[in-house]
Amino acid sequence: MTTAGRRIHPSGAMVLIVDDVPPLAEQYAYDIRRLGGFRTRIAHGGAEGLEILGREVVDCVILDLEMPGLDGFDVLRAMEHRSIDVPVIVYTGTGSFDRCVEAVRLGAFSFIDKAEPMERVVQEVRLALRQTDLRQRLGELERGAAESSPLIGESAAMIEVGAAIDRLADIPSPVLVLGESGTGKELVARELHRRSRRQSEAFVAVNCGGIAEGLVDSDLFGHDRGAFTGALKARRGAFERATSGTLFLDEIGELPGGVQARLLRVLEGGEIVRLGAEEPITVGARIVAATHRDLDAAAEAGDFRDDLLHRVNVHVIRVPPLRDRPRDIPLLAAHFASTLPARLGRSPRPVTEAALAELRARSWERNNVRELRNTIERMIIASDGPVLDLAHLPPDLARPRPRAAASFAPPPPRADAPAPSYQEQKRAAERAIIVAALQANEWVISRTARSLGLSDHSSLIKIMNRLGVRRPGK
Ligand SMILES: Nc1ncnc2c1ncn2[C@@H]1O[C@H](COP(=O)(O)OP(=O)(O)OP(=O)(O)O)[C@@H](O)[C@H]1O
Ligand SMILES: [Mg+2]
Numbered sequence: 001m002t003t004a005g006r007r008i009h010p011s012g013a014m015v016l017i018v019d020d021v022p023p024l025a026e027q028y029a030y031d032i033r034r035l036g037g038f039r040t041r042i043a044h045g046g047a048e049g050l051e052i053l054g055r056e057v058v059d060c061v062i063l064d065l066e067m068p069g070l071d072g073f074d075v076l077r078a079m080e081h082r083s084i085d086v087p088v089i090v091y092t093g094t095g096s097f098d099r100c101v102e103a104v105r106l107g108a109f110s111f112i113d114k115a116e117p118m119e120r121v122v123q124e125v126r127l128a129l130r131q132t133d134l135r136q137r138l139g140e141l142e143r144g145a146a147e148s149s150p151l152i153g154e155s156a157a158m159i160e161v162g163a164a165i166d167r168l169a170d171i172p173s174p175v176l177v178l179g180e181s182g183t184g185k186e187l188v189a190r191e192l193h194r195r196s197r198r199q200s201e202a203f204v205a206v207n208c209g210g211i212a213e214g215l216v217d218s219d220l221f222g223h224d225r226g227a228f229t230g231a232l233k234a235r236r237g238a239f240e241r242a243t244s245g246t247l248f249l250d251e252i253g254e255l256p257g258g259v260q261a262r263l264l265r266v267l268e269g270g271e272i273v274r275l276g277a278e279e280p281i282t283v284g285a286r287i288v289a290a291t292h293r294d295l296d297a298a299a300e301a302g303d304f305r306d307d308l309l310h311r312v313n314v315h316v317i318r319v320p321p322l323r324d325r326p327r328d329i330p331l332l333a334a335h336f337a338s339t340l341p342a343r344l345g346r347s348p349r350p351v352t353e354a355a356l357a358e359l360r361a362r363s364w365e366r367n368n369v370r371e372l373r374n375t376i377e378r379m380i381i382a383s384d385g386p387v388l389d390l391a392h393l394p395p396d397l398a399r400p401r402p403r404a405a406a407s408f409a410p411p412p413p414r415a416d417a418p419a420p421s422y423q424e425q426k427r428a429a430e431r432a433i434i435v436a437a438l439q440a441n442e443w444v445i446s447r448t449a450r451s452l453g454l455s456d457h458s459s460l461i462k463i464m465n466r467l468g469v470r471r472p473g474k
Helices: 022-036 046-055 072-081 097-105 116-145 156-168 185-194 212-221 238-244 257-269 295-300 306-312 328-344 354-362 368-382 403-408 422-440 445-451 458-467
Strands: 014-018 037-043 060-064 088-092 109-112 175-178 203-207 246-250 271-273 280-282 286-291 316-317
Touching: 014 046, 022 037, 022 116, 037 046, 046 060, 046 072, 046 316, 060 072, 060 116, 072 088, 072 097, 088 097, 088 116, 097 109, 097 445, 109 116, 116 212, 116 280, 156 185, 156 316, 175 185, 185 203, 185 246, 185 286, 203 212, 212 238, 212 368, 212 422, 238 246, 257 306, 257 445, 295 306, 368 458, 422 445, 445 458
Parallel strands: 014 037, 014 060, 060 088, 088 109, 175 286, 175 316, 203 246, 246 286
Antiparallel strands: 271 280
16 A cells, blocks of 8 residues: 555654755745745754754755765764764755765765756655655554454444444544553554554554653653753654554543643644744644543542543543453453464464353453453463363462452351352352442443343343342442
8 A cells, every 4th residue: 555645744844954055045945845845944054954953853854965064975974973864865066976876875865966856856855755754654563563453352342342443433533442451442542543544644652651741741742952951852742753643642541730731732722832842733643542540530530631531532432341241252362372372482272162161250350351361371381282271271360259259249258167158159259240240330230231241131130139139229
């Protein structure tokens, strides 16, 4: 797919023209803006050019080879030395082919003759930008490939998640993905991107939690050199890196207060201003946010801005916890059993029915799908035989003890009391499953029945009556 050419930089890429003759530089800058829609910056010599390259974000350089002081060759060498990775197009008036070849050998992207029409120059800039873009995207794809697997699940709940992704993929408004830890929120965000028309654009993920406020800020919005102590190099923020792709704001519930305010302004205004810079840049990225927190409660408690919440929660996708869709467990287990071995240097082996039944019986409430994946990984390592079986289950998983059960099951028997019978244990476990499902569905009977795969709400009511389950306080 050759869609790279249609990738648009938010307000046009920044082209730096380095030329010691001001009228020439200005004419070039004018034509490049007019014909290419780019933004431009002029440096009147090699030293000034290098200074700008070290301080600001530049996407492409047009460099004169003949200049007093630092000439074009010196600039190329210095860029190489300082690892400034920006494509350079050199131009020369002498028509000396050898000099141009020498410049390319020093790292220039290409060369043009000053006599060539401006259209050719603009075309060359586009080529250079596209090449950088492709290289960046390749890096992103390589990084994302490890984590990007298809979204597995045939439970009603996951089919609904899939349908929501299809419905929302191509609209520009933000999407909020909610779900417990490890349920697959990031995978849903990646699917939203993959199924959208932006799929060939960048997918940029930012973790909004766990780092200092200032860092989140420059991670999102970028900064110019010297914007704050320690800002030795200009840095493009995530909004800029995502250009017109998808910006994934992971753990948005953890976003520090100050950054919440700034993010709100960006979402309202559709523009960002890099820290320490003045020129605003149009935001073209689609926002997908995720959190395991209850944002409504956080807003009510004053930890999350109400106005920001209303900006991001226009469309919500809820990824259900794994315990509410046990039907997906065998599928996911088979998926991990067939995909993980390659990475672990083992051969794929099937999971036995007995082991699957055990896996299905777990509540996975600590880390949901991630916990299941880790369990399969441990089973793969533990097994030398042709299958993954009961014996390979991690020991800490050997006895079912879902956390929800702990709060509802009868208190643990005293050491001298007789051990509970099989029937008693079964009843307690069943009760725990029903109560956990009801809690997860806010005690809405029909929804709970559906999540448990029961035929209708009256079957659930019968089970509740048999087990004596009643909503607390009722
Ligand atoms: N439906 C699914 N199909 C296949 N793999 C899945 C599915 N859901 C989750 N996974 C896998 O489980 C792991 C956890 O998923 P992911 O990182 O998307 O969860 P998360 O909700 O973002 O977790 P956290 O809250 O910890 O950030 C990943 O390896 C992911 O590929
Ligand atoms: Mg995540």
